Structure formats: structure tokens, C-alpha cells
Amino acid sequence: MNPPFSQLDSHGRLRHLITLDGLGRPLLEELLNHADALAAQPGRPPARGVALRGMTVANLFAEPSTRTRASFELAARRLGADVVNLDNALSSRAKGESLLDTVHTLLSMQVDAFVIRDAEPGVQERVAREVDGLASVVSAGEAHLSHPTQGLLDALTIRQCLGGFDGLKVAIVGDVARSRVARSAHRALATLGVTEIRIVAPRAMLPGAAEFPGARRFESLDGGIAGADVVMMLRIQHERGGDAGPADLAAYHRDFGLTAARLALASPKAIVMHPGPMNRGVEIASDVADGDQSVILRQVANGVAVRMAVLAHLAESRGAGAR
Secondary structure, three states: OOOOOOOEOOOOOEOOEOOOOOOOHHHHHHHHHHHHHHOOOOOOOOOOOOOOOOOEEEEEEOOOOOHHHHHHHHHHHHOOOEEEEEEHHHOHHHHOOOHHHHHHHHHHOOOOEEEEEEOOOOHHHHHHHHHOOOOEEEEEEEOOOEOHHHHHHHHHHHHHHHOOOOOOEEEEEOOHHHOHHHHHHHHHHHHOOOOEEEEEOOHHHOOOOOOOOOOEEEOOHHHHHOOOOEEEEOOOOHHHOOOOOOOOHHHHHHHHOEOHHHHOOOOOOOEEEOOOOOOEOOOEOHHHHOOOOEOHHHHHHHHHHHHHHHHHHHHHHHHHHHO
16 A cells, blocks of 8 residues: 655645645645736736756647646746646557656656646546656646645635635536535645535535535525525536536527526626636526626636646646755
8 A cells, every 4th residue: 555645845835736635725825825926917918937848748648638738838938947747648658658757757857846637536646656866757637536726716806806705605606526626626725724614506416415514405596596606517527427417508508508598597706717627508598608707718828827837836846846
């Protein structure tokens, strides 16, 4: 049995970012504050820096991605890093090479950080154990279990739009049982002090009773979003398999799709979120996705800032360790 693995060094600084579980509020707030300082400003060029100058970041994506992969690449480049992008279909993994062999190959080329998305649970920790002390590992999505930088960017967006977390009611709606986004959002928001987190889903899409501790559970969309300050919609995770997905998407939209009429049940100043990709006309109506209460594109912009902050933190921690 492997000994317990810690993402933190002896000073409480991140060596890796695989999950938000176990990370305290001060560290999350430090990352959010740094990201907020880097966040895009209308009419101004994007923030840049030199925190990763001389470093190389490898993006290893075994699942499709648009927003996460592009934002990690932009984040690394804007901080001065060289970037290598690999996916299964174009790398030697398609020829049967193991992931660890790929990692060691890249490590011999002096890669300093590995950003990994994979459908298999435990991959990121396994790589982190292998490269610990030589490189950092950042999860860009682990199976259905976690997506830590998404959780952070969701928290940043909420803080920017609503001024903080105390007193908020946040509804996470849709295929919660199979959503890594929901799990990391719940962890981040619970740690940061959100007053009430609601899990809203059809019974077949609700997580197990022991998951999402402290969250209220709803099987009705109308009841779940009533008075909510944040409505976070999730798409149906068809790629995760199982029998939870509805056979009739029109019926799903009728019962669990966010429309303008339904949004009126939430707080008048409620914000609408979605991690993307969106399935318009299924979990969300186009007029809501593009409406005044939607902050979906702001989430995308904040993804670059959060990933810059995380990579800079890891680079600083590695530098401090080397000294």
C-alpha cells in the first residue's frame, strides 16, 4: 500500500494540484487573490509575467478539451514558459506506450510541470508520486472525481460578481453524480464559506448519500433554484456511461432545463454559470445562456487567470524548495 500522498510541502505550499480536498481557506484565498489580479480587464491587454521563464509545461490530455486545454496553454505562455501539447491520438500512447513512459521521456527533456486530463481515476497522483521533487503535476480533470482549477475559477467568478461568499445560496444543477466540476465546485465553495449549497438533479443523477456533505438535495428544479444567488448548470455526462442519462432530451429540458421563466424563481440578481460545453435547448435555453445574468464567458476568461495563478504558485514553491 502506498503511503499517504500530500500535495503540500512542509511549509504548506503546493507542490502539486490534484484535488481541492484537504486544502485550507487561506491557500484558496491566496490563489483567488492572485488570479483576481491577473484577470482580464475590458479594453486592456492580457496580463503577462515571467514567473515561468525558463520552464517547460507539458499538457497531456487523454480526453477532449477546448476551454481547459487552451487556457492552460495561454496561462503558461503568458508567464514565459515553453509549452508542449500532447494527446493520446497523436502521441506514442496510441502505439501502446504507457503514460509513465511518456512522462519519463518528457522528464528527460527537462519538462517542469505536467498538466494532465484523464478518464482513469488516480492517474494524476500516480504521476505526481513518480515525478515528485523533479516536476509538478496539475490536474486538468480526473475522471468524474475532480477538476480543481475549474472549482477555483467558479469561486473567483462568484466572488467577483457577488462580492463574497457569506450568505449565498448556490444551486448546482444537472448530472451531478457524474460531474467532476460539481465535486470541485462544492469543495471550493464549502471551504470558502458559502452559506448554502444545493444539489439539484433527477433522482437518477443524484450522487450517493455520503457525497457532497452539508449540501441540500432537490429533485425539483423549481424548488432547487428558488431564491438562489447562483445557478450553476451542468451538461449530461454521456461519455461517462451508465444508465443515468435521459433517453428523451426534450423531456429533460422540460423538467430540468433552465429557461427565462424558471430563472425568475431565483434571486433577482442571480448569476447563471456553466462550465461548458453547453448543450443549448437541453440543460439551458439560449436566451438564458446569452442573457444579462449569464457569466459563462467570464468563467472562461477567469480560467486563464486562475491557471496562471496556480502555475505561478507551483513555480514559486519549486524555487523556494530549491533554495
